[in-house]
Each structure stands twice: as C-alpha cells, then as structure tokens.
Amino acid sequence: MTSPLRLGLAGLGTVGTGIVRIVQTHAALLEARAGRPVEITAISARSRSKDRGVDLSGYAWEDDPVAVARRDDVDVLIEVIGGEDGPAKAATEAALAAGKHVVTANKAMLAMHGQALAELADAKGLALRYEAAVAGGIPIVKALTEGLAANAIHRVMGVMNGTCNYILTEMESTGADYADVLADAQALGYAEADPSVDVGGIDAAHKLALLSAAAFGTRVDFGAVAIEGIDHISLTDIEHARDMGYRIKLLGVATHRDGRLEQRMQPCLVPEASPLGQLEGVTNMVVVEGDFVGQTVYQGPGAGEGPTASAIMGDVVDIARGLVIPVFGRPAASLVAPVEGGSGPASAFYLRFSLHDKPGALASVAQALGAQGISINRMRQYDHQADEAPVLIVTHETDRAALDAALEQIAALPVNRSQPVAIRIENV
Amino acid sequence: MTSPLRLGLAGLGTVGTGIVRIVQTHAALLEARAGRPVEITAISARSRSKDRGVDLSGYAWEDDPVAVARRDDVDVLIEVIGGEDGPAKAATEAALAAGKHVVTANKAMLAMHGQALAELADAKGLALRYEAAVAGGIPIVKALTEGLAANAIHRVMGVMNGTCNYILTEMESTGADYADVLADAQALGYAEADPSVDVGGIDAAHKLALLSAAAFGTRVDFGAVAIEGIDHISLTDIEHARDMGYRIKLLGVATHRDGRLEQRMQPCLVPEASPLGQLEGVTNMVVVEGDFVGQTVYQGPGAGEGPTASAIMGDVVDIARGLVIPVFGRPAASLVAPVEGGSGPASAFYLRFSLHDKPGALASVAQALGAQGISINRMRQYDHQADEAPVLIVTHETDRAALDAALEQIAALPVNRSQPVAIRIENV
Structure with a gap:
C-alpha cells in the first residue's frame, strides 16, 4: 500500500x-x-x-x-x-x-x-x-476501543466541555457571578453567542453518549442521558464547596453494571485533591475504569484548531495503515439496546438550605431527612444575615428518590425561605 | 477473518x-x-x-x-x-x-x-x-504511535517507576528516611530484594528510551540516557522542596529539538500544583507535547497483574483485528541515529549548601554563582544549628555546565561543609 x-x-x-x-x-x-x-x-x-x-x-x-x-x-x-x-x-x-x-x-x-x-x-x-x-486532542476513543479492549469497562467519567469548566474555574478564582463570567467568556471567544448547547450540558452529553457506546457495547442512547447544565450554579455554592474541600465540575458519568446503563451529565462536587478536582480552565479530562486495568486518566486540550485537527489526522493515519474496526469497537449489529439504570447508585449529596432564623428550624430539616433514612455526614450553619440562616449539609450515601422526597417536604416547611440546593458528590 | x-x-x-x-x-x-x-x-x-x-x-x-x-x-x-x-x-x-x-x-x-x-x-x-x-496499563505507546501520529513530538516526560514514586511519596508523608521507607517497601512487595534496577533509575530509563524512539523517530538509544537514581535524595531536600511549592519525582524527560535528542532520568523538582506534582504512590504518569495537539497527560497503574495483562491483551486485540504497524511507528530502517543533545536546555536548579556559620559565607557562595553568570531567583537561609548554616537557593535558568563549574568552586571554599546538592527544576 x-x-x-x-x-x-x-x-x-x-x-x-x-x-x-x-x-x-x-x-x-x-x-x-x-x-x-x-x-x-x-x-x-x-x-x-x-x-x-x-x-x-x-x-x-x-x-x-x-x-x-x-x-x-x-x-x-x-x-x-x-x-x-x-x-x-x-x-x-x-x-x-x-x-x-x-x-x-x-x-x-x-x-x-x-x-x-x-x-x-x-x-x-x-x-x-x-x-x-470527544475530548478534542485526547485519544480517548482509541484508548477505549483499542488500548483497553480487553477490559469490561464499568464506569467512564469526564469533564468534556471546556466552556463550562472555564466558567466554573473563573467564578471560583475571581469571585464573579455566573452571568458576568459568561459575558467575559463570550467576549474572549470561549463561549458562543448562544451558549445554551455548552452551558446547558448538551454538547458534553453528546460526547458522553458516544463514550458509553464505545465503552460498554451498548447502542448510542443520547435520549437517556440525564442532563443538567451549569446555569443555576451559584458563586455561593462554589465557595461553600471549596471550604469543604470540593470543587464543582460539569461532570459526565456513565456507569454500566448488571446490564443496566446510567448516563448523567450534571454539576457535581468532586474532591479538590482528585485529578478531576485539579482540572483548570478549558482542559478536558476523562477517567476510565476497567476490571483488569483499574483506573486510567486522560487529560488534554478539549477543543481548538490544533488539537481537533490532530485527532482527525490520527484517525486518517489509522485508515492509511489499513485499520478498519467497527465504529464503537464491536459490530453495530451486536450493540445492545441499553436498559436504563434508573436513579443510579446511591451517592452523597451537598445540600444548601436557606431557613428563617427561628428556633427549631434546623431540627425540622434534620427530621425531614431522617424520616427518609438520610443520615448527615457533615453540617455547617453560618451566621445569619437579616432573617436568613444558611445551612449546609453533606449527607451520607443516599438514593436520589429518597432525597427528592425529603427535599420536597423541606421546601414546604414554613421555616424554608427558598428552593433547597442539592448537588451530587461524585466519588472519583 | x-x-x-x-x-x-x-x-x-x-x-x-x-x-x-x-x-x-x-x-x-x-x-x-x-x-x-x-x-x-x-x-x-x-x-x-x-x-x-x-x-x-x-x-x-x-x-x-x-x-x-x-x-x-x-x-x-x-x-x-x-x-x-x-x-x-x-x-x-x-x-x-x-x-x-x-x-x-x-x-x-x-x-x-x-x-x-x-x-x-x-x-x-x-x-x-x-x-x-511502558507505564503498565496506560495505553501510551498507542497514543504516541497512533493517536498523536500527526504531530511532531518535542518532549515526552514521565514518572514511570512505581517503586521510586512510592518511596518518595512515603518519605514526604511519613517523614521517614530513604533507607527505612525502602525497607518497608521491600516488606510490602513494592520493591525487589535487590532494588538497584528500580531505585537506580535503570527500569524507568529503559521505558524512556522506548518512548523516545516511538515519539521522535530516532533509534532506541538506551546508552545515551543520563541516569541518576533516587538513593541520594534526602528527607531534608524533600521537605525544603515542599516548603517552596515543589515535590521531588524521579522524572524521565526526553526532548527532541533541531535534530538533537536529550534523554534524562533523574530526580527533579516539579511544581506541586502540576499533574506530575500531584502524583501519589505507585501510579504512573506520562506527559506528551506535540506541535498541533499541545500537551496531553496519561495516568494509570504502572505495574501489577491486571494492568500489565490488560496492556498485553490490548496489543493482541490489535493483531486480531489485522493491525500491523512498524514497531516504533515508522519503518525501522527509517529511524535515525540520534544526535545527542549535550547538556540540554537551560533550566532552573534547586541548590542546597551547608556552610560554616561565618561572616561572608553566604556572600562567597553568591559570588561563585554570579561569576558563572548564574542569577538567583529565591534564597532562604535557615537558623543555624551548631556551626551549620543551611542555605537554599533556587536559580534562574542556567545551563548545567556553568552550574557544575560554580558548584566545583563552592565545594572547594573553606566555608563549605559538605557536598552541595543540586536538583533540576523541571518546567512542566
């Protein structure tokens, strides 16, 4: 040839x-x-x-x-x-x-x-x-479909939208609000004039759906990705998270266990000291967990002329060398329709409540959580300003359905001032 | 098929x-x-x-x-x-x-x-x-020879010996001396009874020589790797480095510029906040810099039954699919004999001197450095104990030959108590 x-x-x-x-x-x-x-x-x-x-x-x-x-x-x-x-x-x-x-x-x-x-x-x-x-210049599709081909993959996670990571990083480092940082990002060309595909999590969810198929041998199922953007993430939560040793990232997590697939693209708290927690700016990172290899991590530029062209031409070199493998690493006809994983594995949550400063306010929140079997790992109550008493809670592992029931009950309490905030803590 | x-x-x-x-x-x-x-x-x-x-x-x-x-x-x-x-x-x-x-x-x-x-x-x-x-379960050879094949690669760096990284990490976290940590590592099976191939840097240097060939299109040239082990790294230097925002890693660096190849496997200071600086225990990390893709980073388990077998079987799957490419990504006959890069690019150094506590001691050291054109970026003098005055210096970028000349002169000074320590600071 x-x-x-x-x-x-x-x-x-x-x-x-x-x-x-x-x-x-x-x-x-x-x-x-x-x-x-x-x-x-x-x-x-x-x-x-x-x-x-x-x-x-x-x-x-x-x-x-x-x-x-x-x-x-x-x-x-x-x-x-x-x-x-x-x-x-x-x-x-x-x-x-x-x-x-x-x-x-x-x-x-x-x-x-x-x-x-x-x-x-x-x-x-x-x-x-x-x-x-997927993930720009990082050869992650190749790693999943070729390098790690001898593993059953159980979990793939990634920060795969540079715009979102840039905005979250900037909010934390400058103390500016979401809207201001987004406007700056647009001026710098890091965010589109219509940013909804990026900040709404759609772009990253597209990538996660492709990684799932390549990792698990399931059909691409974008419709089954639970998507939540970053537009509701407040500086308050970023700062509280950091105080407790976490950072907030728009994190995609795809988990495949016992034939059930769960795909989520949502803001999560990750430990500050983890590779994902260390990620800054527009850099992407993907974490892959396989049964024989254990955990491998891939980091690099997620977008831009050079990195994207590098990835395209890597594929071209493969073709020039005669490599033809099925698109998702196995014959398309053998890819199985995924069975949705429901609310997914239990995990810990970061909760923030804004309560009226009244006796018994905190007790009523703790009681509502306890009634759903949700136990509290850490709690902080801050000095109240005017009538507002901000309360932060990190739960032990709980399933989302129990948490939602508790939050609904708390939201209806007379002592509650505004919609409770709940952000998943991802164990990475 | x-x-x-x-x-x-x-x-x-x-x-x-x-x-x-x-x-x-x-x-x-x-x-x-x-x-x-x-x-x-x-x-x-x-x-x-x-x-x-x-x-x-x-x-x-x-x-x-x-x-x-x-x-x-x-x-x-x-x-x-x-x-x-x-x-x-x-x-x-x-x-x-x-x-x-x-x-x-x-x-x-x-x-x-x-x-x-x-x-x-x-x-x-x-x-x-x-x-x-190379680097156990991390598909780094595939990344270099396939995924990044459209790039001219300029630099490959890696922490690729788990035993050494375990020892350095343990020294830092427990405050124990090299000899004690090595003995523990041997008891735990993380280090061989004869540890010299690991702690002497030989094993990691073998890997670096292979990465160089795959990255740069040069012939494997193990003999040209400048190798320095970790057995002389003291707890004192690990602690001083940490105080200044660095960690010490056994780092392999291969640089290819203007047709000249430099390969070094030696302990280096790397910024604590960099991916290499964050690496703990037996995990491996490889950093690749290409002209179009920029910097990509790969992390994972560097040894062990599962990870190593995963890598072997990834290669087997490639062969089963019909992929046959030259060993180092280009025909062996086209690999060029590398021209050695000499003392390599200038870099900053961490220096530690132990001086007699006498007037003018520090001035004589600074003078010797200045005479070789080496300028000082940061300096710290610590409280002297008995007659000893420990002095730390971080230089600006300098070439190794000038530094060696200065160190030789300083070692001969009457105020000098013991062999000066010099460790390269790698800009990662």
Missing part, C-alpha cells in the same frame, strides 16, 4: 483549516508514519472566496460536500461541517454509500444517528472514525 | 497468570471486540507443577519457550519471561523468524535490542508490540 491516501475535506472552519495546515506542514512525517503519502485532493465549504490563511490552490473545489464524498479521487471523507443533520449527514451517508471511509468531528450527528451510520459502515466494511468528536 | 487467533504464552509469573485470567474471563468480550475468537493454545514456564490459581489443563505445555514460538498452532507469541537476553530474546527471535507476531512486556530487551528486533519484524511484515513494557 504505497499509493497515496486521498482526502476530501468538507468544511473549512477552524478545524478544517487546521487539517490543511497539518497535511501541508507534516507531509513527510505523515508519509513515514502512515507508510504512504497522505494528500488532500478536494475541498468544500460555504464560502469559496474567504481568506483562511492557507493555500488551497492545489485542491479541487466543490460547492456541495456530497460531491466531495462521491469523487473518484477521494478515498476518505473528512467531515468537519458540524450539525446533526443537513449537509454533514448527507455527505457522510454519501461517502459510505460510495465506499469511502469517513473521519468526523461531529458529536451531535453521531449522538443522534450513530447506530444507523455504524450499521452502514459495517455493511460496507468501512471505517467511520470520530476521535475528534 | 473469523478463524481464532491462537496465542502461545511464554512465562507464567504474575503477568502471564493475568493473561490467562483475561482470556478465560473475557472470551466473549474479546471475540466481540477482536472480531474473532482469541485463545491460548500453548504455554511455557520454568516450573510446570507450580499452582498458579488458574486452570492450565487445556493448553499444550512446552519446557522451552522457543518451542512455543515455533508451534504450528501459535499465531502470536506472548513473551512475559523478562530479561534483556536469554530465553526471552531467543523466543522472540524464533517467533519472528517463524512468521509469528510477538507481544512483549520486556522493556529491557527492547531497550537493548529494539532496533535489531524492529528490523526483523519489518522484514517479515510482522507486529512486535510492547504496550505493557
């Missing part, structure tokens, strides 16, 4: 431009590692005339990414258009139908259509690779 | 037994992921009768591992005998000569004979894989 591997590149945004840069900068390196030349033959994007700072004159232009996918001089379609449907999906399907491998960074498309696309790729014996879709 | 992949297992120590456990526990999982059954057909070890707690009755026995390598019913030799020469090397060579792939955990053999074995594998178009040889 010394004939060149010919790439058709659909999408010339930040990532697409990075791919052009790698191919042009590292032609010799790629040939040495891949065992054959790797070259771009055709490209497509919305605007042909835009100056992207790279020389595109050697590549054939197509207005339609589907046309790139179908060209005779393209062996691999690189899809970096984005969007769960539309041209990205059309081009991906066209490429697979035409017998071409696909490398994509599109987490939304795979989270929604991963099973169908995996079946299509399997039927044709083609690779459909997506390292860049 | 649905015919079984047949393994011949040479070595039934801890790792070999773990491999038997994985194959027996995860037969269905391995078949699903590999696309074909994976089975052990033949085994070999020093003692046939020893009870290893696993059922070996279904496997053919050979007294000689070379015979396992040559059997018609073996497709892949798994070499977990150990030792840089002897039966391990004989069996590996026999397997490659007979057209069988090899998976090994043998860092010493590859560090000494990696180039010759890689050429042999290339000539036959066979895989020779060694994920288990």
